[in-house]
Amino acid sequence: FGSEACVRSSLPIYMSGRPDPQSSRTPMAQPTVRTATEKYADLDLLADLVKKAKNAGANATDAVMFTSETLSASQRMGIPEKVSRSENAGIGLRVISDKRQAVVSATDLSPGALEGLVVRAIAMAKTVPEDPYCGLADPEQLTTHIPDLDLADPVAPDADALVERAKTLEEAALAVPGITNSEGAEAGWTRSQVAMVASNGFTGGYATTRHAVIVETLAGEGLNMERDYEHRSCVYGSDLDNMEALGRSAGERTVRRLSPRKIATARISVVFDPRVANSLVRHLAMAANGISIARGISFLKKKMGKRILPKDITITDDPHRPRGALSRPFDGEGLSSEKRAIVGKGVLKSWFLDLSSARQLGLAPTGHASRNTSGPPGPTANNLYMEAGKASPDELMSDITMGLYVTEMMGSGLNLVTGDYSHGAGGI
Numbered sequence: 091f092g093s094e095a096c097v098r099s100s101l102p103i104y105m106s107g108r109p110d111p112q113s114s115r116t117p118m119a120q121p122t123v124r125t126a127t128e129k130y131a132d133l134d135l136l137a138d139l140v141k142k143a144k145n146a147g148a149n150a151t152d153a154v155m156f157t158s159e160t161l162s163a164s165q166r167m168g169i170p171e172k173v174s175r176s177e178n179a180g181i182g183l184r185v186i187s188d189k190r191q192a193v194v195s196a197t198d199l200s201p202g203a204l205e206g207l208v209v210r211a212i213a214m215a216k217t218v219p220e221d222p223y224c225g226l227a228d229p230e231q232l233t234t235h236i237p238d239l240d241l242a243d244p245v246a247p248d249a250d251a252l253v254e255r256a257k258t259l260e261e262a263a264l265a266v267p268g269i270t271n272s273e274g275a276e277a278g279w280t281r282s283q284v285a286m287v288a289s290n291g292f293t294g295g296y297a298t299t300r301h302a303v304i305v306e307t308l309a310g311e312g313l314n315m316e317r318d319y320e321h322r323s324c325v326y327g328s329d330l331d332n333m334e335a336l337g338r339s340a341g342e343r344t345v346r347r348l349s350p351r352k353i354a355t356a357r358i359s360v361v362f363d364p365r366v367a368n369s370l371v372r373h374l375a376m377a378a379n380g381i382s383i384a385r386g387i388s389f390l391k392k393k394m395g396k397r398i399l400p401k402d403i404t405i406t407d408d409p410h411r412p413r414g415a416l417s418r419p420f421d422g423e424g425l426s427s428e429k430r431a432i433v434g435k436g437v438l439k440s441w442f443l444d445l446s447s448a449r450q451l452g453l454a455p456t457g458h459a460s461r462n463t464s465g466p467p468g469p470t471a472n473n474l475y476m477e478a479g480k481a482s483p484d485e486l487m488s489d490i491t492m493g494l495y496v497t498e499m500m501g502s503g504l505n506l507v508t509g510d511y512s513h514g515a516g517g518i
Contacts, residue, residue, distance in 0.1 A: 133287055140288065143185050146212045149188065152226060154182045155286075156282065159177050160175065161173075161280075162277065162278035163256050164274055165253070167260075182463030183207050187215045190216070192218055193463075194207055227455075231425055239410060239414070243301070259277070263305050265341070267345070268344075273306035273319075276305075283297040286422075309341075319340055343497075360494050361486060366496055366499050372474075373511070378438070378442055380458075384447045389506065402435075405475070421457045425445075442458040442469040444468060499514065
């Protein structure tokens, strides 16, 4: 339940109180959809696993399953390098007994392996320390509505289509004057499915797709070589940028890095390129993580309701953005999620809380729990972004006589405890 969770009306959708396992075998409306992994997203299997764990002595339990199908193609200097395809499936079982919880995972879905999974989970839960904050959601906390976020592309590209994307991308990049070499181009597609069943009555599942391309080029010769890249990732293949334009952009980004020089120490205006600007928002999300707040190791632990940024800045988390990269209809604990301001006009409005961190802080969860097969839930952001201002990029820079346009960041210089921030930077 992390970065690629979504739903679409053409996919089977399950909700608490309304499981319909037979619908997972319904053929898709589009004949080009690849459905090879649907057989793994079996809610009956998860429900049976949860029942066995309860019968074995667990007070509460949940089971999750993740499946994916991936196809990719790449080429370098005009020569196709690989076409690869893979399918993966994994299952995770969490049991909670007397305020002790354990999580076990497996990729073997045979009946015998799943029986052993239950035995191991129960045995582990007897040996771990107590956790007074662990536990499933109360039934009244569970989501009762799954929105259609349009996050599963019904059309799956074949290998030839991906080969063509990579070919067009690299050819356009190599055509830029000054480009002397290429690290290659790659195009990929992934379809993922998620399913969860819990003893508190929750049953849910959804699916997502992801199309991605990347190209990396080099310019210059000998010791005076520079490198840069372009990449795009989106839910629908039709939303990908024009491959030729994307390839040209990669080449142009690389060439403009040639003949770099140091600048004198100065206090000047700094503008961040969108590619690196999002790192600032990510760092804020790390500091606002409920686990860090509950442990008292974040500089934001006493900042709720206080101004932490200029009043023109609002930072929003939106899990329900249609076709959003990190959209999802509910979180990893079966709770509903909603659009909310994390920072509103410079004031800290919310932290990212799952059930455990919310209980430690005496607050309500915010629906930000993320989940994998090998560990308990933890809070993460969804589609987190800084809301746009009124000035265009050109207007923003029009009155700057001397400034730095940052195109890359170097090093890791953030202290989450104190908030101290120092990074190397390069740009124009």
